[in-house]
Amino acid sequence: MDLRSSVEIITEWDIVAARQLGRNEAKKAGFGTVDQARITTAISELARNIYLYAGKGKIEIERVTDNGKFGIKIIASDEGPGIPDLRKVMEDGFSTSGGLGAGMPGVKRLMDEFKVVSETGAGTTITTTKWLH
Amino acid sequence: MNARIPILKLNEVLIVSIQWELDDQTAIQFQEDLLNKMHKTAALGVVIDLTPIDFIDSFIAKVLGDVINMTGLMGAKVVITGIQPAVAITLIELGIRLSNVMTALDLENGLDKLYKELEA
Numbered sequence: 001m002d003l004r005s006s007v008e009i010i011t012e013w014d015i016v017a018a019r020q021l022g023r024n025e026a027k028k029a030g031f032g033t034v035d036q037a038r039i040t041t042a043i044s045e046l047a048r049n050i051y052l053y054a055g056k057g058k059i060e061i062e063r064v065t066d067n068g069k070f071g072i073k074i075i076a077s078d079e080g081p082g083i084p085d086l087r088k089v090m091e092d093g094f095s096t097s098g099g100l101g102a103g104m105p106g107v108k109r110l111m112d113e114f115k116v117v118s119e120t121g122a123g124t125t126i127t128t129t130k131w132l133h
Numbered sequence: 134m135n136a137r138i139p140i141l142k143l144n145e146v147l148i149v150s151i152q153w154e155l156d157d158q159t160a161i162q163f164q165e166d167l168l169n170k171m172h173k174t175a176a177l178g179v180v181i182d183l184t185p186i187d188f189i190d191s192f193i194a195k196v197l198g199d200v201i202n203m204t205g206l207m208g209a210k211v212v213i214t215g216i217q218p219a220v221a222i223t224l225i226e227l228g229i230r231l232s233n234v235m236t237a238l239d240l241e242n243g244l245d246k247l248y249k250e251l252e253a
Contacts, residue, residue: 012156012157012158013156015156015157016154016156019154019188019190020154023187023188033187033217033218033219034218034219034222034223036187036188036219037187037188037219037220037222037223038222038223038226040187040188041188041189041190041223041227044188044190044192045190045191045227048190048192092228093228099191099192099195100191100194100195100228100229102191102194102227102228102229103191105228106191106226106227106228106229109226109227109228110223110226110227
């Protein structure tokens with residue numbers, strides 16, 4: 001069984017490819033329709049952020065287990081400019097691109113675990129997990 | 134490339150059924166097509182049915198919200214119909230409030246609501 005799959009984000013169409021992969025993986029892992037929508041939406045937000053702010057990067061989707069719990073982990077990574085003010089991007093309504101500013105805080109609410117590592121000039125990696133309850 | 138979203142005219146109302154997952158380009162094209170069609174047909178109302186849509190991210194939500202505001206500027210009313218439970222839950226968790234938007238469970242209720250609003 002392939003436990004890890006990934007999509008390179010280079011064009012706008014890759015955003016669609018990433019979320020379709022995410023939906024399929026979520027379905028295969030046994031998530032219900034609401035969690036499938038949460039995971040798909042989270043991937044869409046993360047993939048669009050890569051496309052908008054870093055130009056290119058990668059979405060990896062992986063099955064994870066922890067103490068008998070099963071889940072899906074999404075790793076969104078890029079080698080873009082990094083996030084200068086992490087606290088600001090986690091505020092609802094903050095956007096530098098004319099968007100709704102819902103992406104980052106939204107993903108955190110949609111998923112169970114959420115971690116950002118960002119270094120100015122070096123890139124950003126966001127790791128987020130949803131557990132099967 | 135995806136095809137354009139068809140916009141149907143029924144008397145003074147335009148009906149749109151979004152049948153597949155929207156990519157960014159299709160969403161933006163739809164925005165333009167709808168406003169042009171409204172202008173050409175002098176439509177008074179629009180029903181946008183989202184029944185087959187199983188997720189909406191913040192970009193699509195923004196395009197939809199903008200379409201609704203733009204349609205309002207042109208003097209028409211919009212009803213959004215068929216939002217699935219999973220879509221409603223994720224939109225709110227994402228922090229998106231489509232406030233001041235008329236909604237209805239399905240196309241039939243949406244048309245009823247729109248006609249009542251237009252008569253008022």
